[in-house]
Each structure stands twice: as structure tokens, then as C-alpha cells.
Amino acid sequence: ALVKRSADVALMGPPPPPKRIKRPSTVLDEDTYTKALSHIIARDFFPGLQETEAQQEYLDALESKDGAWIAEAGQTLTQAMTPGPDGRRYRGRRGTSMAPMMAAAHATPRDWTADTPRTVAESVEEPEKAQHVDLSLSLSAFQAKYTSEDNESFNALLDKQNNKRAENYAWAWNENKILAPRQIAYRERQAKLEASRAESQLQVYEDTRPAMPEHKVSAPRNALMFIPDSIEDSQVTVSQAAEARSNAPPKAVLHDNTRMPIAAPVEPPIPPSPSMSAIDAAIAGRPRPTHSEAGYIGSETPRVAGYAFVDAEPTSAELAAKHGYDPSSLLSQIAADASPSPFKINEVSTREALHHRLVDKHKQSTRPVEDARSPIPRFLSGAKKKPGSLTPAAQRLLGEIG
Incomplete structure (x- = not known):
């Protein structure tokens, strides 16, 4: 008769799979991810960078003497230099619908270089479908939603290494219990004996009740480093429910609050x-x-x-003819509007200047003394020996020499 093997002599089963770390859901190629990340950093942390790029593009357009490019670059520079409602001079504010800053496939190149002409046409590949990227997010929200292909590959390797570590250190995921080698050998021997005599052994009554009363298994995990096991990802907490019911916008770090607003020009009101x-x-x-x-x-x-x-809607050429983009006027406006950089190195304080003067004065006072010293090195002389400590032959030789 077959006998059911007791649970206390059963071999340890495989450890449960570790929980997967939350990763960004959308994977972008390296160029798209890098350009989008650069655009968000320039928008939130360096708002004057886009205006500088518009000025450089306008100067390149003037050098190329291309009328359409000059009109387009002048319009872009005018829009970049026009202050917004809050007095800040930059475009692409958060919360607006924006497209990735990538040149289209049919756009005319603006650079001065060209490829070597080819006599044989290469195989034309079908262009890949453009990926839509939401650039209105903040830096932390963008990194939480998007990731690059290299980061995704690294995360896959990291998950594989975590699974392997969980298999090697199964005791950490098995209620922090380590079996002794004797216990493992005993259980293996008992399993072999039961398998050999399973057919000849008569069925006997076995008490399947556990030796210990049922109790809650204690998981020795620090609540600061591990989340509670009773709370799943689908469970809505009290704070999440309150945030969902509230009409207030989600909490976010506003980098605009760290800068002083630029006063907008005051125009005289029109009399009624x-x-x-x-x-x-x-x-x-x-x-x-x-x-x-x-x-x-x-x-x-x-x-x-x-x-x-x-x-x-007027075209770019009509706008240029209407407004009359004058390169000299825009260049003078750029030169007049060149605001100093907010980053500067503080001048030397009075205390530090006094310290340098005292050090220089001390060096000047000690330099003549150092120059007057003899450059000949001095060696330590040996210990003076008394005549009484010499041998008789040495004493006679010393007496003859005088």
C-alpha cells in the first residue's frame, strides 16, 4: 500500500520567485530618449539656453544669406525673446502639447556639409514609425514612465542576477530558516527508505496533526526597508484614495519657484x-x-x-515682409538684451585679502635669513671617544701622533 510522506520529512521545495522591481513601462531608442531628456533639462533647469540657440541659429542664417531661413530664424528668435505672462523668456512650458525636438525626414538640412555623391543608389529602407513622447512631464515623471533600450537591457540582466541570487540564498526567502547538513542527509535517507518499502509496508494509522499549534508565521523583515506583505499593488491606500478624491493638482516640484520673476513691461492703459x-x-x-x-x-x-x-494664415515669407525683419535691428536687440549670467564667482573678502598680505609680509621678512644660510650640508659628528676607552696599541699610536 502507498503511504503519504509526512510534511516534516519532505525535502525543501524551490524558493518562491522574488518580486519584480517596478520599471518604466515604455522603452525608447537611444536617440529619442537622449533628445527628450536634454529638452526637459534645458526647459526646467536652463531656460535661457533655448534663447541662446535661437540667436545662434539666426546668426548662421545671416551668414548663409538664405532669405527663407533668415525669416524663419528671425521669427523663432522674436518668439523666444518675447516674455510670457509670467515674465520669463522661454518656450515649451510644462503642461502644453509639444512634439519631440527632432528634424523630420523631409526637412531641408541647415548645415554646411554634404555627403559624397554616390553613383549607385542604396537600398531604401522603410522608415520606422515615429514614437510619440510626452515632453510635458517633469524630469522625475519622464524617467518613471520612459526608459532607453540600454537601461532596459541592464534591468533584464539585473533581474536575472536577482533570480539567481534568490536560488543560491533560498534561506533568505524561506522564513529565514537554514537546514543543517545532517538534517538534509537524514531527510534524503528517509525518502529513499520509504520509496523502497512503500509496496511491502502495510498502511498504518499516522497522526497528521502538526506538533505545534497553528500560528502566524513571523517574517523578520524591517518595516523601513520592506513594504508590508499584506498590502498588494492593487490595494488602494488611504492617502491614494484622498488624493484621487481631491480636486487639487498632483504634488510636484516646481523649479520655476527657485528663480526671481522678470518684471513684465508696463504699458499705459487706453483711456475709455x-x-x-x-x-x-x-x-x-x-x-x-x-x-x-x-x-x-x-x-x-x-x-x-x-x-x-x-x-x-500668413506664411513665413509674408510675415517677414509684413514685419520687416531687419538683421541689424535684431542684432542690436540681441546685444542690448545680453543679460549677465546669474552665476558669478564672489570677490575675495577683506579677511582673506588681509590673510594673503600677512603671509606675503612674513615671507619677505624670512627670505634674507634663508638666503644667508650656508649651502654646504652639515653632517652630524660622531661620538667623542676618550683615550681611556682605546686599546693599548691605539693609545701608543695616539701618543706618537700627538
């Missing part, structure tokens, strides 16, 4: 009452039509029920 020139024109019979009247501008489209037609 008509000016003296408008009153004189009305008395003389030359009334000035307002914005709501049809005769305000002779070139505007006719109105229907007081509403005008929507005009077409």
Missing part, C-alpha cells in the same frame, strides 16, 4: 473716453469708424450679421 483729436475730427465732420463698423478698414472682407470672414 475719446481723445481730443477724435472729438475735433467728429466736430469737423470726419468721424472715425470703430472696429465694429464696416468702414473701419477699406480692404477688409464684407461682414455678415456683424461677423467678418476668417482670413488665411
